[in-house]
Amino acid sequence: MPELPEVETIRRTLEPRVTGKRIERVDVRCRDLRWPIDEHFEQGLMGRTIRSLARRAKYLLLWLDDDRVWVVHFGMSGRLLFHESETAAGDKHDHVVVFLDSGASLVFNDPRRFGSMSLREPDDASLFEGVGPEPLDATRFNGAYLFAHGRRTKRSLKDVLMDQRVVAGLGNIYVNEALFVAGVRPRRALRRLTRSDCDRLAESVRAIISEAIEHRGSTISDFLDGIGRRGGYQWRRRVYDRAGEPCSVCATEIKAVVVGQRSSFYCPQCQR
DNA sequence: GTAAACCTGGCA
DNA sequence: TGCCAGGTTTAC
Numbered sequence: 296m297p298e299l300p301e302v303e304t305i306r307r308t309l310e311p312r313v314t315g316k317r318i319e320r321v322d323v324r325c326r327d328l329r330w331p332i333d334e335h336f337e338q339g340l341m342g343r344t345i346r347s348l349a350r351r352a353k354y355l356l357l358w359l360d361d362d363r364v365w366v367v368h369f370g371m372s373g374r375l376l377f378h379e380s381e382t383a384a385g386d387k388h389d390h391v392v393v394f395l396d397s398g399a400s401l402v403f404n405d406p407r408r409f410g411s412m413s414l415r416e417p418d419d420a421s422l423f424e425g426v427g428p429e430p431l432d433a434t435r436f437n438g439a440y441l442f443a444h445g446r447r448t449k450r451s452l453k454d455v456l457m458d459q460r461v462v463a464g465l466g467n468i469y470v471n472e473a474l475f476v477a478g479v480r481p482r483r484a485l486r487r488l489t490r491s492d493c494d495r496l497a498e499s500v501r502a503i504i505s506e507a508i509e510h511r512g513s514t515i516s517d518f519l520d521g522i523g524r525r526g527g528y529q530w531r532r533r534v535y536d537r538a539g540e541p542c543s544v545c546a547t548e549i550k551a552v553v554v555g556q557r558s559s560f561y562c563p564q565c566q567r
Numbered sequence: 568g569t570a571a572a573c574c575t576g577g578c579a
Numbered sequence: 580t581g582c583c584a585g586g587t588t589t590a591c
Contacts, residue, residue, distance in 0.1 A: 296585035407574045
C-alpha cells in the first residue's frame with residue numbers, strides 16, 4: 296500500500312506526537328512479518344527516546360537517542376497508528392505495540408504481514424545501498440538521469456519507474472499517474488524517449504508526488520495516516536483504477552493493461 | 568525477463 | 580470459488 300506520499304504522510308502526522316517521547320515498553324505479538332523481527336528488537340528499543348522521524352524511499356525512520364534507527368516498511372497493508380491513551384482490546388493484526396512515557400502508544404497493524412521492521416546500528420546504510428535517488432531531489436533525479444539510464448536498458452517506462460534502484464518510493468498508483476501527466480504509455484521503452492521527453496517525465500513524477508503529499512496520500516481501500524485519517528489524493532486520480540471511465544482531459548475511455556505483472560492504466564488518446 | 572512466493576480480506 | 584490488491588524477494 297503505502298508509497299512515498301503515504302509514508303511521508305505517516306511521518307508528518309507522527310513526528311509532532313512522538314518526538315522527544317521515551318519508549319517504556321515494547322510488546323511484540325507477532326514476529327513473523329516479511330522478515331522475522333530480531334529477538335533483540337524489544338531490548339534495543341526499551342528506554343530509548345525518539346529523537347526525530349525521517350523517511351527514505353518507502354521506509355519510515357525513527358531515530359533514537361543512541362543513534363540507532365527503528366526502521367519500518369509498510370508493505371501492502373501496514374499501518375502505524377498513534378493512540379493518545381491506552382488502547383482498547385486490540386485488533387488481531389496488531390503485531391507490535393510500543394508504549395511511550397506520555398501514556399500514548401504506537402501500534403503496528405498489518406493484515407497481510409508484508410511489512411517489516413528492524414533496529415539498525417548507527418551509520419548502518421546497508422539497507423539503502425542500491426536504492427535510487429529520491430524523486431523530489433531534482434539534482435539527482437531529472438531528465439538527464441532518466442535519459443542516461445535509457446541508454447543501457449530495453450525496459451518499459453512502467454518497469455523502470457517501479458524499480459526502487461532507479462528511483463525510490465514510487466509504486467503502482469503514482470507511476471501510472473505520472474505517466475499520464477507526461478503523456479506517455481506504460482509500455483513505451485525508456486530508450487525510445489527523447490531527452491526532452493525525459494525532462495517532462497521526471498518533472499511529471501515530481502509534480503504527482505508533490506501533489507499526492509499535499510493531499511496526504513491515497514486511500515483506495517486501506518491507507519490511514521499516523522492518527523487514523525484517510526488520504527485525499529484518491530479523489531484526484533487521473534487514471535489509476537479508473538478503467539472504463541472517461542479521461543478527465545479528453546473523455547476517452549481509460550484502458551487497463553498488465554505490464555510487468557502489475558495493472559497499468561492509461562488514456563489511449565492522451566498517452567502515446 | 569517472467570513467474571511464483573509471502574499473507575489476508577474484499578468483491579464478483 | 581476465484582481473482583484482485585498500494586510491495587519486494589527469490590527462483591526458473
